[in-house]
Amino acid sequence: MEDRDTLKIADREFRSRLFVGTGKYDTFERMREALERSGTEVVTVAVRRVNLDEAGTGKCLLDYVDPQRYLILPNTAGCYTADEALRTARLAREALGTPWVKLEVIGDAKTLFPDNEGTLEAARVLVREGFVVLPYCLDDPVLARKLQDVGCPAVMPLAAPIGSGLGIRNPHNIRIILETVQVPVIVDAGVGTASDAAIAMELGCHGLLVNTGIAGAKDPVRMAEAMRRAVEAGRHAFLAGRIPRKLYASASSPVEGLIE
Amino acid sequence: MVPPMTIRVRLNGVERTFEDGTTVAAMLERLGRSPRWAAVERNRQVVPRAEFDRVTLEDGDVLEVVQLVGGG
Numbered sequence: 001m002e003d004r005d006t007l008k009i010a011d012r013e014f015r016s017r018l019f020v021g022t023g024k025y026d027t028f029e030r031m032r033e034a035l036e037r038s039g040t041e042v043v044t045v046a047v048r049r050v051n052l053d054e055a056g057t058g059k060c061l062l063d064y065v066d067p068q069r070y071l072i073l074p075n076t077a078g079c080y081t082a083d084e085a086l087r088t089a090r091l092a093r094e095a096l097g098t099p100w101v102k103l104e105v106i107g108d109a110k111t112l113f114p115d116n117e118g119t120l121e122a123a124r125v126l127v128r129e130g131f132v133v134l135p136y137c138l139d140d141p142v143l144a145r146k147l148q149d150v151g152c153p154a155v156m157p158l159a160a161p162i163g164s165g166l167g168i169r170n171p172h173n174i175r176i177i178l179e180t181v182q183v184p185v186i187v188d189a190g191v192g193t194a195s196d197a198a199i200a201m202e203l204g205c206h207g208l209l210v211n212t213g214i215a216g217a218k219d220p221v222r223m224a225e226a227m228r229r230a231v232e233a234g235r236h237a238f239l240a241g242r243i244p245r246k247l248y249a250s251a252s253s254p255v256e257g258l259i260e
Numbered sequence: 261m262v263p264p265m266t267i268r269v270r271l272n273g274v275e276r277t278f279e280d281g282t283t284v285a286a287m288l289e290r291l292g293r294s295p296r297w298a299a300v301e302r303n304r305q306v307v308p309r310a311e312f313d314r315v316t317l318e319d320g321d322v323l324e325v326v327q328l329v330g331g332g
Binding site: 021022023024025031044045046047048049050052060061062072074075077087088090091092093094095096162163189209211212 | 271272273274291293296297298299300301304306307308309324325326327328329330331332
């Protein structure tokens with residue numbers, strides 16, 4: 001089957017709709033294998049102080065994630081103010097030489113829910129500075145529209161709290177976001193297993209970001225494969241158009257011609 | 261022989277001393293850090309990588325040296 005169903009964000013076009021995070025793997029080797037099996041083209045990374053007390057091991061993340069092969073998407077995870085997020089984004093751009101950033105401005109340490117005002121404020125400034133801003137946000141259609149309106153080329157509403165594995169907690173809000181914004185909707189955070197990924201895609205989401213759901217599985221490489229297939233299956237199901245839900249049965253076999 | 265002048269900076273939250281005239285590139289080298297994927301902020305302004313060997317540290321500078329690590 002010829003498949004030209006691609007995901008377009010800003011000036012990039014992706015065949016894979018699965019974005020994969022690089023946190024929480026036990027080894028770089030396993031992470032690299034999981035990324036390969038996931039089929040992803042977009043890989044998130046974090047920005048942190050170099051630990052100057054430790055002797056450099058010589059190993060660095062980017063030795064295992066080829067920027068020629070993947071779009072490296074730095075995040076501003078751990079930032080609690082717009083100002084911290086701006087500084088982190090600017091450092092990431094200098095380190096990587098790309099203007100893409102996954103914006104996170106966190107509002108609460110226990111839930112890691114985003115701070116709406118901080119996220120919107122930072123998005124506005126970063127867009128003005130030429131960044132391609134993909135904002136992590138609540139499943140809030142009003143905020144999603146505001147983020148689109150300040151120039152974000154996609155929005156990334158959470159399915160559930162980061163790392164919770166609870167799956168899509170509010171499919172109705174996700175559907176409303178899909179109706180509200182014209183930019184791609186990438187579900188970010190809370191996806192625990194393949195069926196969660198499929199549900200997101202069946203709703204019509206344009207993509208999905210998974211980190212803990214893969215890295216935290218007993219066999220991350222196999223889960224990466226499962227997520228890849230689930231995203232593809234869910235996307236096909238969405239495009240195919242599912243049957244309406246009905247309360248009562250509707251026979252699949254002819255009701256006439258039965259023997260007596 | 262006059263000992264070289266030293267300057268004090270705050271580097272990733274810790275006080276450190278460097279010889280006067282140390283460039284950002286020399287600082288990274290002294291720390292044993294390959295600047296390949298490192299980024300440096302000096303007094304809240306990003307130092308462009310192309311200027312690492314031109315920008316010199318000054319007494320009282322606040323520096324952040326960051327790298328890319330695993331994250332979601």
